[in-house]
Structures are given as C-alpha cells and as structure tokens.
Amino acid sequence: MLADHNKRQVMTLVLIYVVAATLWILLSDWLLFSIWPGSEHVLGSNIKGTGFVIFTSLVLWILLHRISHTELRAEQAETATTLNLFNLPQFFASLPVVVYVLDVSDGDSRAIWVSRNIEDIIGYPVSVALEPGWWEKNLHPEHREQNVADFREILEQEGGNHAYHFRHGDGPYVFIKDELRLISRPDSNTRRYIGVWTDISESHKAEEAILDYSKKLEHAMFATVNSIARLSELRDPYTSGHERRVGEMGAAIAVEMGLDQHTCMGLRIAGLLHDIGKIAVPAEILVKPGRLSGTEYALVKEHPEYGYSILKDVTFPWPVARVAREHHERMNGSGYPQGLKGEQISLEARIIAVADVIESMASHRPYRAGLGLAEALEEIERGSGTLYDAKVVAACLTIFREQDYVITD
Structure with missing residues (x-):
C-alpha cells in the first residue's frame, strides 16, 4: 500500500513537470515579448532559454528531493513490514x-x-x-x-x-x-x-546465595566481636555482661528513634566494644572495692583513647572506633577525652552514652551497690539537653516507662 502511494507521488511530480515545461515552450514567446516588446529576437531567445534552464533545474531539484524522501519512507515501511503483526509470533518466539x-x-x-x-x-x-x-x-x-x-x-x-x-x-x-x-x-x-x-531463577538463586553468605559473615563477625568483649570482661568480672546489655539497650533506643536496622546492628557491635580500652587499665584498679584515687581515676579515664587506638584500623561498616572514643563525651563539653560538644559527638556515641549510664547506675559495682533503674532514669532526665542528647533521652524514657523495657542479665 505504501509503495503504491509513493509511485503515485512520483507520477504526479513527473506530470506536473511535463505540463509546466509544455506551457513554458508554448507561451514563453508571447509572455516575453508582451513584457519586453522592444527586445531583439536573439536576445529574447537567450533570455527564454536561460529561464527554461533555471525552471527545469528547479523542478528537477524538487523532484529528486521528493524521490529521496520517498525512498527513505519506503525503506522505513519495509522495515516496519518485517516486524509487523504478520511476523510478531515468530518475533516473540525468539525472545527469552x-x-x-x-x-x-x-x-x-x-x-x-x-x-x-x-x-x-x-x-x-x-x-x-x-x-x-x-x-x-x-x-x-x-x-x-x-x-x-x-x-x-x-x-x-x-x-x-x-x-x-x-x-x-x-x-x-x-x-x-x-x-x-x-x-x-x-x-x-x-x-x-x-x-x-x-x-529469573538463576539470578534469584545468586542473590539468595549472596544474602546467605552475608548473613553468615555477619554472624561470624558478631561472634568474633563478642569473644573479644568477653576477653575484656575476664579482667573485670564484676561488669560481666555490661557491654552486651549496653549494646542491646542502644539498639532498642535506636528503634524508638526510627533509625534503620543497619544502624541498630552497628550499635550492638559498638556496645560490645565500647569499653575494650579497659584492657590497658590495670586489673587491680578495675576491681578495686573502694573509691579510686585521683591517679587511678585518671588511668581509667584513658580507656576511651585506648579503645580507639585498638579499633581505629579495623574496617567496620559503622563508626565503632569513634563510639569507643566518644561514649564519655557530654553535650555541654564537660566529658572526656576530647571535650566535644553537641553534634561534634557522633549520634551512635550519644546513644551508647545514655545506655552506658543507665546500665552502670542500675547494676552493682565493687565499690557500691546498684542505684536502681528509677534513679538512673532520673539522672538522664536531669541531664537531658546538657549532658545527654535530648532526643536520645526521650527515646530511652519511652522504652522504659511506656514499653516496659527490661535490662536482661
């Protein structure tokens, strides 16, 4: 159908050319001498011939342009015909x-x-x-x-x-x-x-295999970190389970704050390792039943830097080393070891700081009996916005007072 249409277009152009050329030959003398009656015969013939050449060239140019356009459309039509409904069943059958x-x-x-x-x-x-x-x-x-x-x-x-x-x-x-x-x-x-x-069965199996491997790797990493944390606890048996409880509480606070699962897992890891620097503190100081001297307390206060130096070269997908270094920093700059303020402290460290205070105050220590959960909650409530991040405190109070969160043994 398209080919017939194109042929008709070409025939129409040829017919127009023949009619126009014939009219030029028959009427050009009359038209020329009517416009220019005083011209000589030779000059008139030259003008007429020149005009005919110009006219013919113009018509031929238009004709060739239309023929080229017609050929292009014919080629496109042939391609479309190759892929049209007559061949679609074969076309689809060749697809995967x-x-x-x-x-x-x-x-x-x-x-x-x-x-x-x-x-x-x-x-x-x-x-x-x-x-x-x-x-x-x-x-x-x-x-x-x-x-x-x-x-x-x-x-x-x-x-x-x-x-x-x-x-x-x-x-x-x-x-x-x-x-x-x-x-x-x-x-x-x-x-x-x-x-x-x-x-997509094969790609789905590959994705499942990668996910399974990732989970196994995550479990292995968590088990390794847990083993390292237990080494620290062996030097300070009175705080056994402290790191794990701080990590779990930190993750629970993060959930209440609407943080993602990846961050929650990072807080569990950071909680397990936040006190790893105490390995460098003499054991007799860690288990001393009475009040620490100024020198002894100064040694204990160095454990965040020790922890950072131990963890800084380990490639975690979370800021674990920063948490170890910053979990004793306070919002008003009164903490240690760097005296950071506000958002200079990483969010994860601000969360672990609150969890650390709650767990430490609620649990027994060699130098004092446990102060109880109620007093621990009052402490962070008093320090909200000055010592502790207000949003973290609010989330912590919610999980304990409204959701009945329990610190496990």
Whole structure:
C-alpha cells in the first residue's frame, strides 16, 4: 500500500513537470515579448532559454528531493513490514521472555494471547496457559494469597511489577518476574494489558546465595566481636555482661528513634566494644572495692583513647572506633577525652552514652551497690539537653516507662 502511494507521488511530480515545461515552450514567446516588446529576437531567445534552464533545474531539484524522501519512507515501511503483526509470533518466539495479553472486565481477568515460546520457558503449551485459573493454580501455595493480592493491586494501579514462585511445567518451582502494563482503556469496561514473564531463577538463586553468605559473615563477625568483649570482661568480672546489655539497650533506643536496622546492628557491635580500652587499665584498679584515687581515676579515664587506638584500623561498616572514643563525651563539653560538644559527638556515641549510664547506675559495682533503674532514669532526665542528647533521652524514657523495657542479665 505504501509503495503504491509513493509511485503515485512520483507520477504526479513527473506530470506536473511535463505540463509546466509544455506551457513554458508554448507561451514563453508571447509572455516575453508582451513584457519586453522592444527586445531583439536573439536576445529574447537567450533570455527564454536561460529561464527554461533555471525552471527545469528547479523542478528537477524538487523532484529528486521528493524521490529521496520517498525512498527513505519506503525503506522505513519495509522495515516496519518485517516486524509487523504478520511476523510478531515468530518475533516473540525468539525472545527469552514470555509475552501475554490480558483483558480485565468487571474485576475478572482473562489471558487472551500468549507467545508460543511459553512452552520452552515455563513448560506449558499455549492452550493450557489460556485456560481460566491456570495462573492462580500454579502459584506457590505458601504465597498464593499474597501474590494474587499483589496482582489485584497492580491492576488497580494500571500496571506494575512483581515477582513470585511459579510451578514449571516439569514440576519444580521457578522464580518469575512479571511486568504488566496497560495498553488500552476503551470506553467499555474492558481494559487490555500486555505483560512479560521472565524466568529469573538463576539470578534469584545468586542473590539468595549472596544474602546467605552475608548473613553468615555477619554472624561470624558478631561472634568474633563478642569473644573479644568477653576477653575484656575476664579482667573485670564484676561488669560481666555490661557491654552486651549496653549494646542491646542502644539498639532498642535506636528503634524508638526510627533509625534503620543497619544502624541498630552497628550499635550492638559498638556496645560490645565500647569499653575494650579497659584492657590497658590495670586489673587491680578495675576491681578495686573502694573509691579510686585521683591517679587511678585518671588511668581509667584513658580507656576511651585506648579503645580507639585498638579499633581505629579495623574496617567496620559503622563508626565503632569513634563510639569507643566518644561514649564519655557530654553535650555541654564537660566529658572526656576530647571535650566535644553537641553534634561534634557522633549520634551512635550519644546513644551508647545514655545506655552506658543507665546500665552502670542500675547494676552493682565493687565499690557500691546498684542505684536502681528509677534513679538512673532520673539522672538522664536531669541531664537531658546538657549532658545527654535530648532526643536520645526521650527515646530511652519511652522504652522504659511506656514499653516496659527490661535490662536482661
């Protein structure tokens, strides 16, 4: 059809050229001598010939331009014909995905067309895939209800993606990525969608393997850190469990503050290691039952720097070394060892500082009996905004007074 149209355009241009040239030959003498009656015959013929050349060149230029444009359109039309509906089944069959068309009317969905490569990719003939209820029936039973709900939500949003386990025609479940897009919204109640199923089982297995390895690595790291913390506790048995409890409390405060899971895990690690610098403090000072002398207390106050020097070269995905160094800093600059103020102190250190005070005051020590949780909470409440971060204090008071958080042994 396009080729015939282009031929007609060329024939029309040729006809226009013939008519225009004929009129020029027949009428040019009359027109020329009417406009310029005194011109000589030779001069008039020259002018007429020159005008004819110019006119012919112009018409030929237009003709060639249109022919070039016509050839380009013919080439595009030929390419489009190669990929048009007459060859779409073969085209889709060569793709590594299954293409399907879905009609949705009055809440009911029905597959009306599926590319025939479905048998190679998912293991079902087209006739089976078009049967009512085929898709729902072959969803994994553990997730079927959720998958159907996701599908309904995608229809309401007029398109979207979801992934799910689907039974292959040979029996085992494969992991399918399903992409659905609205292609028409007629005036009737029927909406038409085009969808693509892709078997992503291999990539899904690879992602699961990476995730599993990551979890094992995380558990190994946590176990290693816990073992290191226990070494510190061996030198100070009276504070056994202190580091773990501080880390757990810090994570609970972080949850109340709306911080992400990654930060919460970092606080558990930081809590386990925040007092690691006490390894450098003489054991007789750590377990001394009476009040420490000025010199002894000065040695204890060095443990944050010792902890930082031990941890600073360890590559953690959290600021663990900074927490060890800063957990005795205070918001008004009265803390140690650097005298930092406000947000100069890392958020994680501000959280561990509050958890450390609560756990230390509530627990027994060689030099005093435990002061109790109530007094510990009153202490951080009095120091809110001056010694301790006000937001951290508010979250801590909430988990203890409203959520009944318990410090475990």
